[in-house]
Amino acid sequence: MKNSTRILAFAASAALAVAGLTGCSSDGGNQAITVWAMQGQTGEVNAAKQEVAAFNKAHPEIQVTLKFVPDMGTALKTTKVDALPDAFEFDGETLGALAYAGKLAKLNGLVADATIKNELASIQAEGTYSxxxxxxxxxxxxxxxxxxxxxxxxxxxxxxxPTTPENAWTADEFTSVLKKVSASTTGHKAITFKENYGIGGGWAGYAFSPIVNSAGQPLVNNGSAVGAMDAPEVAAAMKTFASWKAYSDPDADDSAFQTKRVALAWIGHWAAPAIKATVGADAELIPLPNFGMGTKSGQGSHSWAIGAKSAHQKAAATFLEFITQDAWINNLTNQNGAVPATTTALAANADYAKGGLLALYAAQLAKSCGSANPTADCVTVPRTISPAWPFINTTFSQAVQSIWDGADPQATLTKAAKAIDQDYADNNGYKN
Amino acid sequence: MRTNSVAQIDNRQAHRRRKTRKLVKNLASYGFLSLVTLIFFAPIAYLLIGSFKPKNEVLSGLGGFIPEHLTLENYSNVFKAFDGEATGYFYKFYVNSIIVTVAIVFGGLVVNSMLAYALARLRWTGRNVILGFVVLLVILPFEAIAVPLYDLLNDYRNTLFAQYIPFVASAFSVFLFYTFFIGLSSEIQEAARIDGAGPWRVYFQILVPMSRPVFASVTILSFLAAWNSFLFPLMMVDSADVRPLPLAMTVFFQQQQKDWGTIFAFGVLLILPVMIVYLSFQRFFIQSVASSAVKG
Amino acid sequence: MASTAKAPMGKSRKKRFGYDQWAGILMSLPASLMLLLFVIIPFVTAFVLSFYNVHLSSGHSNFMGFEQYRRILFDPETSPAFWQALGNNFQFALIVVPLQTGLAIALALLLNQKLKGIAFFRTFFFMPVVFPMSLVAVIWSLFYSRDLRGMFNSLLHSISGGAINPIDWLGTPGLALASIALMSIWAGVGFQMVIVLAGLQEIPMELYEAASLDKAGKWQQFRAVTLPSLRNTLVFVVIITTIFSLRLFDQIFILTSGGPLGTTSTVMYQSVTAALTDDNVGKGSAMTVVFVIIIIAITVVQRLVLRQEKEIK
Structure with a gap:
């Protein structure tokens, strides 16, 4: 009895050793990698499961264990670099902070060039650190x-x-549109700004920073928010924005537009499937109002990265190459309504072609401002790619919330800008 | 004869009047009590009813109280969201929460009551220093130390251990035990000591049996705190294997489109064990919470 | 311990008076050690960190001296936020402590009647206490919804026949903190109520009988007998409620994020978000240290005042 257990244990450990050896001998050998995905909408969760199952079938030499994490932001922030998984999904806006913390592996030379080059210009800009x-x-x-x-x-x-970026309503025109619409609706609300997402909780950093950009300014110019975020033209634009609160449905049930309570919605792509299903043929995309420097919009979404200390970076790269194939991208975007991130997938999708329901999104993303300051010729502006972004985001968002709640725009923005500059100074400009 | 019967009638009438007055008074009392009950129960009823309503009907003003179009869909959504190794299993979150809670509660009963006994009934050097610290620590909010604590326990990330060990010792529990022990008559203990019983025997054979109410109230209060613990697991846990219930609930807040129906269903499932315990032992429950505090 | 039998007279007398060096140390050791390790050391760490700028995600840090404290307390640009938060804490305590205590007494008196089925009502009055604050806040966020689909707005609307327009309960400065307070009272009053109820039941009936012989009315009885007898209980209730309201965090985190215009921001909220959201651990720690010093000061003052009152009596 005792003997046989010992022999079994020996055999097992020998087998493990052999397996380990083959794993090391060739990088393409049997490898087990761990992948973290965000536990978001049901469609996204399903798509991730399908991708992993297909990958494990297509690549028997690499076995992916998928784990869903509900609050990825906190998880990545609090996990030390050596405990990170081999590959993980994260909110693209935190790239600066994660790269600064040394938690991300450089993908150049790791992930195939063809994969990176096929991504939309906006996505390439979003994935590039300073x-x-x-x-x-x-x-x-x-x-x-x-x-x-x-x-x-x-x-x-x-x-x-208007349905193209070029002929967007001006802010004043938009005010009169809101006035007209609210006069014709029963509750006198015309629009949802998705206040239910929590303006001060970061929604403003994505949804309302285009107001700053459309007034002609970046949030932060060369590591300084003073003179950019708090420029007088921005304050004026924010004042106009705050005046629209009178027409805003609080949207606590998250379906003011879908249930046809309001005629307008200031919202991201994720609502598209529900809107198609409810408002249907009556729904159309309209560019955000122009505050002077042309309409501007947000860009950037979830991204994928490889852990800086992963022992299987090559295998993880194979996984990333796999899931960024058009077929898998389509499988996912069909479920969550997002814009496919490769030029080929976007080109093949009728929704984004001229005249398609979502054509405006493609037209906007084709004109990315990149990390340069916004000009009249570009439309989409990525969120500031900097370790300071989490702080910029909360500070700006809270400032917008305060302005929305009635605070003086100029004073509020100046205070926020100064706080951001102080954060840069405290961290020595976030130079490593 | 006549006067007599009048008196009798008067008496009977007075009696009846008194009875009616009492009845009216009681009815008024019941009416008022019911009204207050209604106010207290309204949010709970809203949760309960909402958890069975279609998700777009949960938020509908007073209509939220009307139980119509009831469905089990919200509940099945909760289970569907956690249906495999990758997402974790719902039952596992229950198990994790139970293990962490039990460890905190029972570990806490032992160590905190012993410390309180040593502070209240034994004389030893260092006693006053520790008593001073305990009183100070009662007021220290956990949020104040969350970040350094997370750093300290980082090697134990994603373990159940890290979720209970910092909360076993609790200054608040020690304080509750201490005030109770101080309030107990010391005669029996002194007598036992004179008869040669050591401090350990006094503690186990006399003090613990005498102090059931305070043990019960500390059990309940630490149970509630442990069961609802959120901030620290948020910082320490990403793995579904050791994820506790309240943290699992955040899954439904991460989604762009908040599904109040499913959130309410999760809420009901979260509170269910507490409710069962509470309703089964409610008399005992309430009395024990009160009994230790009143000595303070 | 084996030597006890041979111990000289002096030592055994000492023992009779309860001198238990070893038992004392051993029994206190587990909890003391854990409190040291998991509460005191982290707090001391927080104190040390408050002199640094620490970036949470990356761990980068640099020494700043008293700069964090200067900014929190004195800097004309940055300190108003902290003082506002501290002010909100006190305002909240000022609303909640008297209201919640008063309501707790009222409810306890209501439940202290000799009626059949009183336990049934007691069960419901206490029920909110067993709910986690996070869940309570979720339910109430739907009650407070700014439009007509919010429960309160819907209620007011139908009671007034449509005369009352929807109110932005959590978005109006001056109203938001009161809304949070109302919710907190609902969630917490049951706890104070049972403590008061237990206090009520310990008051000897003879005191009331004596009072009614003196022809004292109900109100007079309440003032002459009930309140004085409840004194110790009420002191406990007030202290506990004060501490809990100064710690205010969960409700704010879930419902208002400190808004509108900072009118519901609290010290604990600012401290936690500084560290976890803004990656600024040093700032969060410094706030914590200031806050703990303030709470200690309040507790000491409360103690002194209460002790004085006792001495006067």
């Missing part, structure tokens, strides 16, 4: 604009509805 290296790839980008309900707008007498 050291010039690429640290992430993505399956989808985001689209931000207005949705309009044609029937309700027509009923309110709003006829000339």
């Amino acid at each position: 050291d010039g290296n690429t640290y992430s790839v993505s399956q989808y980008d985001s689209g931000l604009s207005l949705w309009g309900n044609k029937a309700m707008l027509a009923k309110a007498g709003v006829t000339d509805v």
Whole structure:
């Protein structure tokens, strides 16, 4: 009895040793890697499961163990680099902080060039840290604009509805549109700004920073927010924005537009499937209003990276190459309504072709401002790629919330800008 | 005869009047009590009813109280969201929460009551220093030390151990035990000591049996705190294998489109064990919470 | 311990008076050690960190001296936020402590009647206490929804026949903190209530009988007998409620994120978000240290005042 257990144990450990040896001998040998995905919408969760199952079938030499994490932001922040998984999904806006913390592996030379080059320009910009290296790839980008309900707008007498970035409503025109629409609805609310997401909790950093950009400024210019975020033209734009609160449905049930309570919605692509299903043919995309420097929009969404200390970086790269194939991207974006992140997948999708329902998103993303300051010629602006972004995001978002709640725009923005500059100074400009 | 019967009638009438007055008074009392009950129960009823309503009907003003179009879909959504190794299993979150809670509660009963006994009934050098610290620590909010504590326990990330060990010793529990022990008559203990019983025997054979109420109230209060623990697991746990229930609930807050129905269903499942314990032992439950505090 | 039998007279007398060096140390050791390790050391660490700038995600840090404290307390740009938060803490305590204590007494008196089925009502009054604050806040966030689909707005609307327009309960400065307070009172009053109830039941009936012989009315009885007898209980209730309201965090984190215009921001909220959201551990730690010093000061003052009162009596 005793003997046989000992022999068994010996045999087992020998087998393990052999397995370990083969794993080391060739990098393409049997490898087990761990992948963390964000536990978001049901469609996204299903897509991730399907990708992993297909990958494990297609690559028997690499076995992926998939783990879903509900709050990825906190998990990545609090996990030390050597405990990170081999590959993980994260909110693209935190790339700067993660790269600065040394938690991400450089993807240049690791992930095939063809994969990186096929990604949208906006995605490549989002994945590039200030050291010039690429640290992430993505399956989808985001689209931000207005949705309009044609029937309700027509009923309110709003006829000339812009559908391309070039002829966006000016802020003043938009004010009169809101006025007309609210006069024709029962609750006198015209629009949802998705206040239910929590303006001060980071929603403003994505959804309302285009107001700053459309006024002609970046949030932060060369490591300084003073003179950019708090420029007088930005304060004026924010004042106009705050005046729209009177027309805003709080949207606590998250379906003000879908249930046709309001004719307009300031929202991202993720609502598209639900809107298609409810508002249907009456729904159309409208560019965000122009505050002077042309309409601007947000970009960037979930990204994928490889752990800096992963022992199986090559295998992890194979996984990233696999999931950024058009077939898998389509499988995912069909479920979550996001914009496919590769040029080929986008080109093949009728929704984004000229005249398609979501064509505006593609038109906006084709004109990425990159990390340069916004000009009249570009539309989408990535979130500031800096370790300071989490702080910029909360500070700016809270400032927008305060302005929304009635605070003086200029004073509020100046205070926020100074706080951001102080954060840069405290961290020595976030130079490593 | 006549006067007599009048008196009798008067008496009977007075009696009846008194009875009616009492009845009216009681009815008024019941009416008022019911009204207050209604106010207290309203949010709970809202949760319960909402958890069975279609998700787009949960938020509908007073309509949220009307139980119509009831469905089990929200509950099945909760289970569907946790259906495999990758997402973790719902039952596992229950098990994790139970293990962590039990460890905190029972570990806490032993170590905190012993410390309180040593502080309240034994004389030894260092006693006053420790008593001073305990009083100070009662007021220290956990949030104040969360970040350094997370750093300290980082090697034990993703373990159940890290989720209970910092909370076993609790200054608040020690304080509750201490005030109770101080309030107990010391005669029996002194007598036992004179008869030669050591401090350990006094503790186990006399003090513990005498102090059931305070043990019960500390059990309940630490149970509630442990069961609802959120901030520290948020920082320490990413693995579904050791994820406790309240943390699993955040899954439904991460989604862009908040599904109140499913969130409410999860809420009901989260509170269910506590409710069962509470309703089964409610008399005992309430009395024990009160009994230790009143000595303070 | 084996030597006890041979111990000289002096030592055994000492023992009779309860001198137990070893038992004392051994029994206190587990909890003391854990408190030291998991509470005191982290707090001392927080104290040390408050002199640094620490970036949470990366762990980068540099020494800053008293800079964090200067910014929190004195800097004309950055300190107003902290003082506002501290002010909110006190305002909240000022609303909640008297209201919750008063309501607890009222409810306890209501339950202290000799009626059949009183336990049934007691069960419901106490029920909110067993709910986690996170769940309570989720439910109430739907009650407070700013439009007509919010329960309160819907209620007011139908009671007033449509005359009352929807109110932005959590988005109006001056109202938001009161809304949070109302919710907190609902969630917490049961706890104070049972403590008061237990206190009520310990008051000897003879005191009331004596009072009613003196022809004292109900109200007079309450003032002359009930309140004085409850004194110790109420002191406990007030202290506990004060500490809990100064720690205010969960409700704010879930419902308002400190808004609108910072009117619901609290010290604990700012401290936690500084560290976890803004990656600024040093700032969060410094706030914590200041806050703990303030709480200690309050507790000491409360003690002194109460002791004085006792001496006067």
